[in-house]
Amino acid sequence: MPVRVAVDAMGGDHAPAVVVDGCVEAARALGPDVEILLAGPAGDIEPMLRERDAGGLSIRVLDAPDVIAMAESPSTALKSKPRSSIHVGLAACRSGEADAFVSAGNTGAVLAASVVVLGRLAGVSRPAIIGYYPTIRSFALVIDVGTNVDCKPEQLVQFAQMASIYAERVLHREHPVVGLMNVGEEPGKGNDQAKAAYPLLESAPGIRFRGNIEGRDIMQHAADVVVCDGFVGNIMLKLGESIATEVPRMIAGEMARQQMSEEEKAAVVRALKGVASRFDYQEYGGVPLLGVNGNVIIGHGGSSARAIRRMVEVAADLVREDVAGLITAAMQPSGTPA
Amino acid sequence: MPVRVAVDAMGGDHAPAVVVDGCVEAARALGPDVEILLAGPAGDIEPMLRERDAGGLSIRVLDAPDVIAMAESPSTALKSKPRSSIHVGLAACRSGEADAFVSAGNTGAVLAASVVVLGRLAGVSRPAIIGYYPTIRSFALVIDVGTNVDCKPEQLVQFAQMASIYAERVLHREHPVVGLMNVGEEPGKGNDQAKAAYPLLESAPGIRFRGNIEGRDIMQHAADVVVCDGFVGNIMLKLGESIATEVPRMIAGEMARQQMSEEEKAAVVRALKGVASRFDYQEYGGVPLLGVNGNVIIGHGGSSARAIRRMVEVAADLVREDVAGLITAAMQPSGTPA
Numbered sequence: 001m002p003v004r005v006a007v008d009a010m011g012g013d014h015a016p017a018v019v020v021d022g023c024v025e026a027a028r029a030l031g032p033d034v035e036i037l038l039a040g041p042a043g044d045i046e047p048m049l050r051e052r053d054a055g056g057l058s059i060r061v062l063d064a065p066d067v068i069a070m071a072e073s074p075s076t077a078l079k080s081k082p083r084s085s086i087h088v089g090l091a092a093c094r095s096g097e098a099d100a101f102v103s104a105g106n107t108g109a110v111l112a113a114s115v116v117v118l119g120r121l122a123g124v125s126r127p128a129i130i131g132y133y134p135t136i137r138s139f140a141l142v143i144d145v146g147t148n149v150d151c152k153p154e155q156l157v158q159f160a161q162m163a164s165i166y167a168e169r170v171l172h173r174e175h176p177v178v179g180l181m182n183v184g185e186e187p188g189k190g191n192d193q194a195k196a197a198y199p200l201l202e203s204a205p206g207i208r209f210r211g212n213i214e215g216r217d218i219m220q221h222a223a224d225v226v227v228c229d230g231f232v233g234n235i236m237l238k239l240g241e242s243i244a245t246e247v248p249r250m251i252a253g254e255m256a257r258q259q260m261s262e263e264e265k266a267a268v269v270r271a272l273k274g275v276a277s278r279f280d281y282q283e284y285g286g287v288p289l290l291g292v293n294g295n296v297i298i299g300h301g302g303s304s305a306r307a308i309r310r311m312v313e314v315a316a317d318l319v320r321e322d323v324a325g326l327i328t329a330a331m332q333p334s335g336t337p338a
Numbered sequence: 339m340p341v342r343v344a345v346d347a348m349g350g351d352h353a354p355a356v357v358v359d360g361c362v363e364a365a366r367a368l369g370p371d372v373e374i375l376l377a378g379p380a381g382d383i384e385p386m387l388r389e390r391d392a393g394g395l396s397i398r399v400l401d402a403p404d405v406i407a408m409a410e411s412p413s414t415a416l417k418s419k420p421r422s423s424i425h426v427g428l429a430a431c432r433s434g435e436a437d438a439f440v441s442a443g444n445t446g447a448v449l450a451a452s453v454v455v456l457g458r459l460a461g462v463s464r465p466a467i468i469g470y471y472p473t474i475r476s477f478a479l480v481i482d483v484g485t486n487v488d489c490k491p492e493q494l495v496q497f498a499q500m501a502s503i504y505a506e507r508v509l510h511r512e513h514p515v516v517g518l519m520n521v522g523e524e525p526g527k528g529n530d531q532a533k534a535a536y537p538l539l540e541s542a543p544g545i546r547f548r549g550n551i552e553g554r555d556i557m558q559h560a561a562d563v564v565v566c567d568g569f570v571g572n573i574m575l576k577l578g579e580s581i582a583t584e585v586p587r588m589i590a591g592e593m594a595r596q597q598m599s600e601e602e603k604a605a606v607v608r609a610l611k612g613v614a615s616r617f618d619y620q621e622y623g624g625v626p627l628l629g630v631n632g633n634v635i636i637g638h639g640g641s642s643a644r645a646i647r648r649m650v651e652v653a654a655d656l657v658r659e660d661v662a663g664l665i666t667a668a669m670q671p672s673g674t675p676a
Contacts, residue, residue, distance in 0.1 A: 106658045136587055149521060149529035183487060183572040191487035194387040202552035217578025231529045232570060236577060238553025243581055246557035247613065254612035264605035267598060269341055271606045275585065335367035 002035040002058065003316045006089035006098035007308070010067050011105025013301045014160030016040055020048045022308025023211065027150035027203045029309065034316050037098050039064045039089040045281035068109055075105075078113050078271030086110055090117040093294045100315035102286065104299035104308065105247030110290060113299065118294040121324060123331030124207065126151070128159050128230070129298065131237040133223035136277040141167055141176075142218075144230040146289075151229035153197035156180070157204045161330045162290040163225040164207045170288075170314065181232055193229065201227070206330050214297035236265035242303060243280030246271050285310025288318060290299065290327065295319050340373040340396065341654045344427035344436035345646070347378030348405050349443025351639045354378055357442065358386045360646025365395035367647065372654050375436050377402045377427040406447055415444075415617035416451050424448055425676070428455040431632045440624065440645065442637035449484060449627060449636065456632040459662060461669030464489070466497050466568070466630035467636065468504065469575040472616040473559035478516075479505055480556075482568040483575045484627075489567035491534035494518070495542045499668045500628040501563040502545045507659035508626075508652065517551035517561030518571055525549065531567065544668050582617030587609050588610035623648025626656060628665065633657050 007023055009016045011124060016056060023036045035058045038328050040064040049193045067113055078087065092098035094117055105108045107129075115127055129146035132139045135309035141260055143163040150156065160178045167176035180201055201209045213222045218236070228236070251272065255265050285307050286299035295318040297311045318324075345361055347354040361374045373396045376383055378402040382470035391490060404419035416425065424443060434453055441448045445467075453465055466551035467484035470477045481501040486493065498516045518539055520528045524534050525552060539547045551560045556574070566574070589610065593603050594655035623645050633656040637648045656662075 036443045037592035090470055091596075127623065134588075138589075149532075181573060191567070194569070196489075213577075215573040216580040218577065219580045229529070231521055231532070232573060235519060235553040235570060236573065239556065239577060240553075242554040242557050243585065245356060245554075245583065246474055246586060250472075250613045250616065251543055251609050253474075254609050259460060260605060260609070264602070264609075267605045268609045270596060271589050271592050271598065271602075274596065278588065 002033050003319045004037060005097045005100045005102055005312050005315045006036045006037040006062065006092045007312065008085045008089050008101070008103035008105050008110070009045050010040045010064070010085040011103040011110070012299065013302050015104070016045060016048065018303070018305050019308050020045065020052065021305035023059055023130065024049070024054050024057065026052065026309040027059050030313065030316065033056050033062070033140055033272050034058065034312065036312060037089070037092060039065045039085040041065045041067070043266070047242055050253045051274070056308040057133045062088050062092055067114050069108060072106065072109070077109055078116060080208065081279040082258045090114060090294070094118055099319040100279065100295035100297070102299070102308070102311045102315045102317050104286070104301060104303035104311070108147070110296070114289055114292045114294070114296045116129055117199045118296070121291055121293050121331065122330045124291040125327065126157050127289055128162065129286045129289050131233060132284045132287065132298055133218055133226070133237065133240050135219050137221040139278070139284070140218055140221060140223060140226050142233045142237060143232035146230045148230040151193060151230070153200055154194055156227050156229070157200045158214065158291070158331065160201060160207050160209070160225060161204065161289070162226075165323055165326045166290060167332060169323055169326065175208050177226035178209045178225045178227060180209070180211065181228035182212035182214065184214065185212050186306050189287045194249045197227070206241055220273070222314050236323060241279065244276045248276065276317055285314055288314070293324065295324060310311055328334070339342050340371050341438070341657045342373045343440055344375040344377055344390070344400065344430045345650065346423045346427050346439070346441035346443050346448070347376045347383050348423040349448070350641050351638065353432070353442070354383060354386065356641070356643050357646050358383065358390065359643035360391045361397055361650065362387070362392050362395065363643055364647040364650040365392065368651065368654070369458050370396050372396065372650065373398070374650060375400050375427070375430060377423040379403045379405070379428070381552060382419060383676055390491070392524070395449050396639045400426050400430055406444060406668045407656035410444065410447070413450060415447055416454065424451050425455065426457060428632070433455055434629065437657040438633035438647070440635045440637070440649045442624070442639060442641035442649070446485070447638055452542045452630045452634045454611065454628055456630045456634070457513040459629055459631050459666045459669065461666065462629040463493050463496055465627055466500065467573060467627050468625045469503055469565070470622045470625065471556055471578050472578060473557050475559040477616070477622070478559060478561060478564050480564045482573045484552040484568045488569070489531065491531055491538055492525055494535040494565050495538045496568070496629070496669065497571050498539060498545045498547070498563060499542065503661055503664045503668060504628060505562050507661055507664065508655045513546050513598070514562035516545045516547045516563045517555065518547070518549065519564055519566035520550035520552065522552065523550050524613045528575045535565070545621070579617065582614045585612065610651070623652055628661070631662065633662060
């Protein structure tokens with residue numbers, strides 16, 4: 001039986017065209033092992049599939065006539081538009097019609113709707129979103145970069161456990177190393193939250209904790225999994241994204257100041273391009289929302305067809321590797337359900 | 339009467355030679371308007387001054403025979419070594435023999451000793467350290483980047499007020515714009531601390547609050563003064579420092595991968611160098627510790643003679659502009675001392 005991935009056809013700045021393109025690409029690449037359920041207004045989506053000659057592909061449409069705008073309030077949209085593509089896609093996951101859900105729509109809406117519709121996995125205190133941070137070696141996973149802006153130390157431990165499972169099963173990192181985001185290396189360092197989290201991380205099962213890491217350590221790949229609350233994670237992630245836009249701007253100013261020749265400028269631009277792509281979220285496709293009772297991948301609003309395709313692939317991996325099942329098991333180390 | 343700046347001759351990785359060099363440079367540049375009081379073992383420092391032909395310069399030695407190592411615990415060092423250069427320099431400030439203190443020594447030790455020896459300014463809840471963050475335009479001031487890892491919202495307001503005074507008087511930024519570090523632009527966003535700080539900043543006197551700013555906004559110079567607790571500030575600052583080391587490493591890897599010619603590599607390195615210098619703390623010299631009852635500039639351990647010289651200049655500006663007096667006045671908006 002194929003893995004069935006529901007995709008939010010209306011999610012993203014370039015939806016639905018780019019989403020349909022990405023799904024067609026994914027279906028061509030993945031073949032019958034994956035069935036794509038495209039959630040969106042059938043009257044719009046079906047002609048688009050015909051235009052793209054998608055007749056023989058493993059794609060079908062889940063009719064979802066309501067549309068949530070990027071700027072709409074997540075909390076009200078969910079209630080007022082029960083037949084939105086987000087809701088229909090998630091409802092398919094809950095009913096068992098789909099195994100995973102993928103969206104490049106309003107992150108807040110997808111996150112809120114996922115928690116409401118799917119609920120949390122047993123024992124999980126707070127679902128969390130992973131962010132990718134480029135490093136000298138590859139990239140690190142930062143968790144949480146979502147809405148958990150005030151966290152209890154125990155929640156940081158769960159983040160570490162969930163992200164370690166994802167890193168190991170989906171990204172194939174063997175024994176991923178966990179670092180606690182902090183202001184110094186020594187165990188006694190940090191704010192109240194970090195000081196309390198340190199000993200809990202030290203004794204937590206299922207993770208390989210290496211201790212505190214500092215701001216300068218992330219890009220040096222001091223850890224595969226970087227644990228922090230969503231306030232710190234969100235700030236770091238957006239700071240990192242701005243490296244890819246602001247450093248090239250600074251360099252452009254420098255090239256003008258130095259009156260570089262066209263050949264020299266071309267060389268600089270070429271070198272920068274290779275590095276900037278490492279900061280490009282499209283390479284990663286999307287990020288998992290871990291801890292909900294289901295498999296959810298959330299993409300950037302600006303996702304390209306390639307990014308949508310990557311998101312479908314990663315969603316299928318989440319299902320095949322049973323990441324949700326492994327997280328549930330990790331949350332009950334003593335065998336007692338929460 | 340000259341401004342008298344006490345300098346920790348033993349502070350920094352290359353002390354005392356580099357510190358003495360920097361003081362000689364400063365004395366030559368600043369002339370008799372500034373008197374430098376070099377705190378260190380007189381038996382070591384005096385011959386060094388003679389070697390550098392400093393006889394006619396406005397420099398004298400404050401004998402401080404005890405030496406605190408970079409790795410020593412700040413709290414124990416202060417007690418066990420009362421005649422260290424840090425203690426002697428700060429004691430000169432307290433007694434009125436000096437107007438300011440400059441050190442590139444152990445930051446924790448200097449910070450702790452400054453608070454203990456000088457005390458806080460009336461009304462100041464927590465002294466704080468400013469960090470410089472390079473932006474597309476110039477640089478932003480991040481406050482706190484020090485030890486205030488858990489902060490009350492009221493303390494963030496004081497940070498904003500203190501840094502605004504420093505930006506205006508010492509850096510000559512007219513009406514510096516204050517931004518609250520947060521995860522979204524809207525007023526309701528953030529963790530409990532940020533949500534509570536927002537309305538307080540809105541109504542605080544003496545600052546120009548523009549609202550929340552996000553991680554991606556700092557390098558775009560969305561604010562002159564970026565307010566956050568020392569946990570977030572320290573992580574951001576170190577992340578920023580690592581841009582200057584890790585991005586060039588990534589680019590070097592990219593140049594090798596692309597098999598660039600020597601000429602092309604030279605162009606890339608030249609362009610990078612101009613930008614990397616913006617991330618170089620030596621350009622800024624040192625950072626002020628605001629809110630203590632005195633004028634203190636703390637430098638990086640690796641400070642060069644040029645950085646030491648800049649620190650002396652900035653310390654003299656702190657004194658001339660009466661930053662401490664202006665901060666004290668700002669802390670008592672209603673005329674009631676705290």
